[in-house]
Structure formats: structure tokens, C-alpha cells
Amino acid sequence: MSKDAPAIVHIIDDDESLRTALGRLLGAVGLRTRTYSGAGDFLLNWHDDGAGCILLDVEMPGGPSGPELHQALTQRSDALPVVFLTGHGNIDMGVHAMKFGAVDFLTKPVQRDALLGAVEEAIARDRARRDAQVKDRDLQADYDSLSPRECEVFKQIIAGRLNKQIAYDLGTSERTIKAHRAHVMEKFHVHRFVDLIKIANRLHLE
Numbered sequence: 001m002s003k004d005a006p007a008i009v010h011i012i013d014d015d016e017s018l019r020t021a022l023g024r025l026l027g028a029v030g031l032r033t034r035t036y037s038g039a040g041d042f043l044l045n046w047h048d049d050g051a052g053c054i055l056l057d058v059e060m061p062g063g064p065s066g067p068e069l070h071q072a073l074t075q076r077s078d079a080l081p082v083v084f085l086t087g088h089g090n091i092d093m094g095v096h097a098m099k100f101g102a103v104d105f106l107t108k109p110v111q112r113d114a115l116l117g118a119v120e121e122a123i124a125r126d127r128a129r130r131d132a133q134v135k136d137r138d139l140q141a142d143y144d145s146l147s148p149r150e151c152e153v154f155k156q157i158i159a160g161r162l163n164k165q166i167a168y169d170l171g172t173s174e175r176t177i178k179a180h181r182a183h184v185m186e187k188f189h190v191h192r193f194v195d196l197i198k199i200a201n202r203l204h205l206e
Contacts, residue, residue: 053122
């Protein structure tokens, strides 16, 4: 799916009339929506097919509560950002939700601008997460493409060692190390030492 495709807002609320009203409001601004009657319904039917967020009721009968579902979702690498909607919230509940990464904690009846602003922020967060995951996968693929010797050279480069020092450690010539260094730069598509440091940090290399 294109990264520019309309985002999907997943509406989880036991109030069918509210789900319908929210779906119409969000659809009017170009967003796609999917609705679920509760946490269990969402867990059974949700599949990740594009950027989006969750509008989540706090109290839902017959299954996990909104906060319980939210905490379970935070354990997943593909978790969607959550905006809480509640008619029974309190300050402590809102603080707890935000502590666990909720984008916002809105009370019903929710104001249109507040809702759209929170949804816009949540979708932006999700798109940023997806972009970062793609970049990390690409970087890992670049790293995996290094030969064993290039990998050794790369690790010594990011440790701040000079070409002649690396050559001495690896028992080869400085000219050969320069060639390996050029290959490493080429495979990572960078031209500066500082970019290699940034890459090493993203790959969690020491």
C-alpha cells in the first residue's frame, strides 16, 4: 500500500451510534475508518494494512477495558498510536494513559477540532514509526552486505582508529584499508565519517 494512501482510523467503542457518527466525521476529512464493538472484536479482526491510529473507549462491557487493551498493544512492535475517548475519565486515568504513550485523552462529547487534531498527531506518529522501521531494515540489509573484512574495518572506523592503525591490526596495507573503507561508504550510501557513526548507533553497534 502506498505511504500516501488515506490513513485508517480504528474506532473501538461499544456505542454503535457514536461509532457511526465518528466514522462520518472522519470520512468527511478523507480518512478511512473501521469500527469495532469492543477490544475483543478488534483483536479478532484487526490486521495491519496501513498507517493509522486507534480511537479507543475507556470502559467497554464484556471484555478488556480500553486501558487494558492499550497496555497489551504497547508490547507489539506494530502497535498503532491510541487516542482515548471517555465519558467516565479522571485525571489519574488520563495521566496513566499518557504515561503509556497515548496521544491524547479526550472526554465525550468530544469537540470536533480537538478530535481531528489528536487523530492528525496520532497518524503522523504512526507514519514516522513506519518510516523509521523501513530505514532500519534498509540499514540492516546494507550492513549484512558487508564482507567479513569490510565489517571488521567498519567497526574499527567507528571506534575512531586511523587507516594505518587498522592496517596494522589486520595485518594488511593502508592502501587496502582505504579500499575497504571506500567500499563500506559505498554500501551504506554515505560520504562522511559522521554518517557512519550515526549508522552504527542505529544498528546498536558498539
